[in-house]
Amino acid sequence: EIYCSGPILHHMQEAKLFKDDKHFVDMKLKSPPGEVLAAFQTLLNEWPNSSIPTEKLQEFLEANFDKPGTEFETWMPTDWQEKPRFLSGIADEKLRLWAEQIHGLWKSLGRKIQTSVKDHPELYSQIFTPHPVVVPGGRFRELYYWDSYWVINGLILSEMTETAYGMIQNFLFLVERYGFVPNGGRVYYERRSQPPFLPLMVESYYGATGNRQFLRAALPVLETEYRFWMQNRSVTVTVTGSEHVLNRFKVDADLPRPESYTDDLELAEGLSDEVRRRLFVDLKAGAESGWDFTSRWFINASGQNDGTLRDTRTSQILPADLNALLCRNERLLASFHRLLGEILTSDLHLAFSSQLLLHED
Numbered sequence: 001e002i003y004c005s006g007p008i009l010h011h012m013q014e015a016k017l018f019k020d021d022k023h024f025v026d027m028k029l030k031s032p033p034g035e036v037l038a039a040f041q042t043l044l045n046e047w048p049n050s051s052i053p054t055e056k057l058q059e060f061l062e063a064n065f066d067k068p069g070t071e072f073e074t075w076m077p078t079d080w081q082e083k084p085r086f087l088s089g090i091a092d093e094k095l096r097l098w099a100e101q102i103h104g105l106w107k108s109l110g111r112k113i114q115t116s117v118k119d120h121p122e123l124y125s126q127i128f129t130p131h132p133v134v135v136p137g138g139r140f141r142e143l144y145y146w147d148s149y150w151v152i153n154g155l156i157l158s159e160m161t162e163t164a165y166g167m168i169q170n171f172l173f174l175v176e177r178y179g180f181v182p183n184g185g186r187v188y189y190e191r192r193s194q195p196p197f198l199p200l201m202v203e204s205y206y207g208a209t210g211n212r213q214f215l216r217a218a219l220p221v222l223e224t225e226y227r228f229w230m231q232n233r234s235v236t237v238t239v240t241g242s243e244h245v246l247n248r249f250k251v252d253a254d255l256p257r258p259e260s261y262t263d264d265l266e267l268a269e270g271l272s273d274e275v276r277r278r279l280f281v282d283l284k285a286g287a288e289s290g291w292d293f294t295s296r297w298f299i300n301a302s303g304q305n306d307g308t309l310r311d312t313r314t315s316q317i318l319p320a321d322l323n324a325l326l327c328r329n330e331r332l333l334a335s336f337h338r339l340l341g342e343i344l345t346s347d348l349h350l351a352f353s354s355q356l357l358l359h360e361d
């Protein structure tokens with residue numbers, strides 16, 4: 001009601017109190033949502049017809065919200081060390097210095113979420129995860145799903161397997177809670193995911209450590225996430241008489257993205273209600289793809305892959321990369337089951353993955 005929809009979100013974002021719409025939805029509530037909503041209702045009664053003056057909104061904001069970022073405690077990765085082995089393998093001095101700088105970033109991008117977020121989730125848009133996270137940085141003050149695949153591989157290269165382990169545990173925790181991994185660690189990302197890289201994260205970690213116990217515990221959770229994609233993000237297509245189940249990005253939420261609220265509203269200006277809602281759905285699907293935004297998702301009125309951002313129709317496309325990723329995931333699940341001696345389940349996954357392939361070339 002506050003971070004994802006409702007009158008407070010609408011009025012605050014429309015007033016453009018901040019340069020970036022993400023700022024408001026990352027702020028912490030000072031008191032319980034019910035109280036803040038009631039206080040805002042008083043303001044709405046006082047100033048009907050959307051006429052609340054900007055300074056009144058500003059006052060309301062100061063009285064009821066803290067600035068973004070207060071939900072973290074200082075944290076330094078305990079497994080960080082000055083000179084991991086990979087650095088000495090880089091002969092070119094300039095490249096080595098560059099790699100050193102990147103390795104140094106782990107110290108500034110690591111975050112630990114305070115337990116107050118766990119105890120009072122209603123006051124935060126940040127989603128609590130039990131282990132520290134590495135964030136992309138800048139305006140992105142929370143974990144992101146597909147970014148973390150490359151982060152985890154970097155951490156492993158930096159010999160920071162403990163931090164990598166914690167990040168994977170966070171994603172497993174999120175799947176247990178939501179049935180899938182949300183786009184990022186904020187409540188306004190709860191209705192959409194990102195390209196499903198969790199099995200590949202597990203593969204990287206298992207490859208670096210050979211920890212079978214970890215694999216055994218992770219596998220049922222990976223199956224849960226796989227089912228989410230097959231049940232909620234798939235369509236059956238018939239090609240020359242045979243049926244194939246293929247995947248797509250699709251989000252059933254027809255409001256503007258809270259973190260890009262005014263951008264989405266402005267983009268949809270002048271469209272009919274139905275087309276506007278459809279555009280919001282497809283913009284969110286575009287965000288789920290991680291490719292936000294690209295002309296790959298444009299389909300114009302004549303059905304051609306051409307047009308502008310207003311022609312975004314992500315959910316109507318079966319992307320080759322997403323399907324390749326799902327196929328890879330099935331093969332990975334098959335190999336994990338085989339490793340753990342579960343041959344029957346392994347064969348089932350292999351059989352399914354071969355149905356995905358329309359053309360071997």
Ligand SMILES: OC[C@H]1O[C@H](O[C@H]2O[C@H](CO)[C@@H](O)[C@H](O)[C@H]2O)[C@H](O)[C@@H](O)[C@@H]1O
Binds near residue numbers: 257288
């Ligand atoms: O690096 C984090 C992510 O950054 C971009 O997307 C994110 O920002 C969008 C606008 O604020 C938001 O709508 C989207 O859901 C977020 O994931 C980038 O496009 C992503 O690929 C990237 O993971």
